[in-house]
Amino acid sequence: MIKNEVAVVGVGCTKFGDRYERSFEELICDAAFEAYADAGIEPDEIEAAYLGTYLPGPGGGKAAVSLADALRLYDRPITRVENYCATGTDAFRNGCLAIASGVYDIVLVLGAEKLKDRGGRGLPRLGHPLLARGNTAPGLFALAANRYMHTFGLGRETLAKVAVKNHRNGARNEKAHLRMEVSEEQVLKAPIIAWPFGLLDCCPTTDGAAAAIICRASLAKRFRKPAVLVKGAGLAVSTGRPYFDPTFDYLGFRSTQAAARQAYTMAGVAPRDVDFAEVHDCFTWTEISNVEDLGFCRKGEGGRLVEEGRTALEGDIPVNPSGGLKSFGHPIGASGVRMIYECVTQLRGEAGARQVKDAELGLAHNVGGPGAVACVIVLGRS
Amino acid sequence: MIKNEVAVVGVGCTKFGDRYERSFEELICDAAFEAYADAGIEPDEIEAAYLGTYLPGPGGGKAAVSLADALRLYDRPITRVENYCATGTDAFRNGCLAIASGVYDIVLVLGAEKLKDRGGRGLPRLGHPLLARGNTAPGLFALAANRYMHTFGLGRETLAKVAVKNHRNGARNEKAHLRMEVSEEQVLKAPIIAWPFGLLDCCPTTDGAAAAIICRASLAKRFRKPAVLVKGAGLAVSTGRPYFDPTFDYLGFRSTQAAARQAYTMAGVAPRDVDFAEVHDCFTWTEISNVEDLGFCRKGEGGRLVEEGRTALEGDIPVNPSGGLKSFGHPIGASGVRMIYECVTQLRGEAGARQVKDAELGLAHNVGGPGAVACVIVLGRS
Numbered sequence: 001m002i003k004n005e006v007a008v009v010g011v012g013c014t015k016f017g018d019r020y021e022r023s024f025e026e027l028i029c030d031a032a033f034e035a036y037a038d039a040g041i042e043p044d045e046i047e048a049a050y051l052g053t054y055l056p057g058p059g060g061g062k063a064a065v066s067l068a069d070a071l072r073l074y075d076r077p078i079t080r081v082e083n084y085c086a087t088g089t090d091a092f093r094n095g096c097l098a099i100a101s102g103v104y105d106i107v108l109v110l111g112a113e114k115l116k117d118r119g120g121r122g123l124p125r126l127g128h129p130l131l132a133r134g135n136t137a138p139g140l141f142a143l144a145a146n147r148y149m150h151t152f153g154l155g156r157e158t159l160a161k162v163a164v165k166n167h168r169n170g171a172r173n174e175k176a177h178l179r180m181e182v183s184e185e186q187v188l189k190a191p192i193i194a195w196p197f198g199l200l201d202c203c204p205t206t207d208g209a210a211a212a213i214i215c216r217a218s219l220a221k222r223f224r225k226p227a228v229l230v231k232g233a234g235l236a237v238s239t240g241r242p243y244f245d246p247t248f249d250y251l252g253f254r255s256t257q258a259a260a261r262q263a264y265t266m267a268g269v270a271p272r273d274v275d276f277a278e279v280h281d282c283f284t285w286t287e288i289s290n291v292e293d294l295g296f297c298r299k300g301e302g303g304r305l306v307e308e309g310r311t312a313l314e315g316d317i318p319v320n321p322s323g324g325l326k327s328f329g330h331p332i333g334a335s336g337v338r339m340i341y342e343c344v345t346q347l348r349g350e351a352g353a354r355q356v357k358d359a360e361l362g363l364a365h366n367v368g369g370p371g372a373v374a375c376v377i378v379l380g381r382s
Numbered sequence: 383m384i385k386n387e388v389a390v391v392g393v394g395c396t397k398f399g400d401r402y403e404r405s406f407e408e409l410i411c412d413a414a415f416e417a418y419a420d421a422g423i424e425p426d427e428i429e430a431a432y433l434g435t436y437l438p439g440p441g442g443g444k445a446a447v448s449l450a451d452a453l454r455l456y457d458r459p460i461t462r463v464e465n466y467c468a469t470g471t472d473a474f475r476n477g478c479l480a481i482a483s484g485v486y487d488i489v490l491v492l493g494a495e496k497l498k499d500r501g502g503r504g505l506p507r508l509g510h511p512l513l514a515r516g517n518t519a520p521g522l523f524a525l526a527a528n529r530y531m532h533t534f535g536l537g538r539e540t541l542a543k544v545a546v547k548n549h550r551n552g553a554r555n556e557k558a559h560l561r562m563e564v565s566e567e568q569v570l571k572a573p574i575i576a577w578p579f580g581l582l583d584c585c586p587t588t589d590g591a592a593a594a595i596i597c598r599a600s601l602a603k604r605f606r607k608p609a610v611l612v613k614g615a616g617l618a619v620s621t622g623r624p625y626f627d628p629t630f631d632y633l634g635f636r637s638t639q640a641a642a643r644q645a646y647t648m649a650g651v652a653p654r655d656v657d658f659a660e661v662h663d664c665f666t667w668t669e670i671s672n673v674e675d676l677g678f679c680r681k682g683e684g685g686r687l688v689e690e691g692r693t694a695l696e697g698d699i700p701v702n703p704s705g706g707l708k709s710f711g712h713p714i715g716a717s718g719v720r721m722i723y724e725c726v727t728q729l730r731g732e733a734g735a736r737q738v739k740d741a742e743l744g745l746a747h748n749v750g751g752p753g754a755v756a757c758v759i760v761l762g763r764s
Binding site: 063064083090096097101102233235236237239255369 | 456751
């Protein structure tokens with residue numbers, strides 16, 4: 001079983017952003033060696049690894065061997081996991097299963113992605129069948145956002161407040177991609193990408209990597225810092241074409257609801273027990289809908305949560321203290337592991353200017369597809 | 383732990399070949415529903431799934447949701463695994479870890495690949511950095527084959543005997559892609575692809591899918607047929623560019639050796655305990671070298687093994703009773719799971735005209751990269 005039997009003992013994360021100066025392999029090294037130092041572990045102690053990366057290498061397959069070559073992790077098992085924008089959290093989940101199986105004691109989970117300098121072969125080639133027909137990610141999420149805003153009477157001002165909050169958090173985070181505060185007016189006046197999303201409602205295109213070293217909980221004491229325990233993990237794939245599904249109400253994602261249910265059940269906790277969360281905010285609306293699907297409030301109340309400041313750093317359920325995808329950036333395969341990095345940093349009380357008070361239980365959540373797949377990880381202080 | 387705690391209770395496999403008439407999703411259904419019927423299980427009992435597929439969808443990511451949509455397996459975890467030509471066996475290995483973790487009781491492992499009708503976006507775009515510079519898979523394996531043949535004094539006649547043997551087995555297998563016997567003369571006279579490989583030294587380009595249903599061994603009794611137990615599983619990634627590694631001797635693959643060591647250690651068996659093996663034979667030479675790296679004979683003796691008929695169906699260590707990649711075909715992500723299908727079929731005594739006598743312990747082995755990664759699974763009768 002995973003609950004309380006898997007511990008995170010080291011985390012690392014590169015600066016996110018335009019990382020033209022660092023290759024895919026160099027970003028992997030930067031994240032991994034920070035995690036090695038954080039744990040106080042020798043690289044050779046890693047028994048197995050999982051690499052979460054979304055975009056394939058030229059033609060389709062370079063991932064597991066890329067990690068091996070970058071880190072000189074030879075002659076041991078390395079598996080590449082890919083699961084849309086939930087790639088990073090699912091890689092982490094599979095690392096936890098591998099530890100819980102009893103086969104491996106110490107596992108490295110690494111998420112990495114280069115989106116900025118792929119010679120034009122990056123985002124424009126993204127693979128959803130709808131995207132291939134001219135629908136972009138902003139366009140697809142906007143369909144749901146419009147229906148949601150109509151149904152619950154939300155304006156763009158509420159969406160903008162998510163951007164303001166997350167940029168405020170990200171500005172305090174030296175590793176964030178877009179380290180600037182933005183005003184509600186700036187968000188509202190930014191060029192429209194796909195109504196209701198303006199440029200500042202959208203997360204940026206980012207390079208980055210993040211790493212987590214996990215081990216059997218009974219071994220956690222030997223590492224440098226207090227361990228953080230994995231409490232629950234859930235993954236749910238719903239249809240890959242939710243917009244063609246006649247039961248889809250355009251008000252939220254069943255995949256998030258199902259993954260959260262799995263994770264809460266495993267952890268034996270309720271949403272109200274969660275002290276803070278890293279929530280997938282590829283667009284401002286996505287955070288509003290996801291906090292509902294995660295159970296932090298009822299459907300339709302997510303807007304009020306941000307308006308009342310309850311999801312702010314000082315609120316009762318801080319959401320995206322890191323800055324979120326919105327400000328921290330979203331290198332697809334890296335994002336989920338970067339969320340684990342943030343949860344662990346917060347639970348250790350090491351988050352500095354963006355520290356959540358009395359953080360004892362944190363949650364990381366990715367959604368991809370859009371809406372096709374979601375992964376939820378619950379982490380707690382020992 | 384995996385050993386004796388994970389059981390295979392159902393397997394399915396499509397006809398391999400030019401499957402222009404069946405889509406990726408339809409091949410998934412064909413394999414899965416055969417496995418459901420084989421196990422006597424309702425589809426809804428599947429708690430989690432792993433999909434092994436190598437080539438990405440258009441742009442990079444369609445896999446986990448493709449499986450969900452094809453099989454209507456909604457609201458549960460599905461992970462796509464990719465690991466070069468070891469994709470299928472590694473998906474199976476991760477399914478075993480998921481069962482062994484105690485989190486899931488019943489897991490579906492599915493390998494699927496369409497190589498034939500990808501509108502030119504299939505094999506020519508294969509992703510190894512060497513391939514991108516004009517080296518093809520036959521060309522790369524040929525470098526090692528030539529060095530090996532020089533070192534150990536082998537001729538093309540010995541390589542041809544592998545093709546003759548595997549086509550003889552495959553001709554007895556109604557699901558094989560190339561169901562024809564070939565003579566040594568035919569193999570030797572076939573057009574040269576990359577010396578020493580002629581056309582009939584190379585496995586074909588194939589579509590297909592295969593499935594395995596695995597469960598906690600203690601639950602295996604409720605299914606239709608006697609369970610087959612997973613005894614060992616190993617995965618090893620060596621450098622992605624072995625041909626640039628100055629310690630590479632061009633005589634065999636370190637990844638196979640390391641993966642085999644892991645699997646034998648877990649199973650508590652020695653190579654001599656293995657009754658038959660499905661061995662990666664993308665080229666005739668690959669089988670000869672791999673049987674050595676798997677420990678069935680000493681380095682340099684693999685040619686004699688086939689010359690003396692010891693790897694034939696009636697030999698003391700039958701290799702590729704299915705027909706192997708050579709005759710059965712090689713839809714990349716499907717191959718490993720297809721090997722599990724063959725091992726289970728043999729261990730149950732259901733292999734008909736290609737049945738290995740007294741098969742109690744079988745082994746499945748994939749290598750990819752070339753030589754960059756290998757996966758070994760050991761399976762035994764209850």
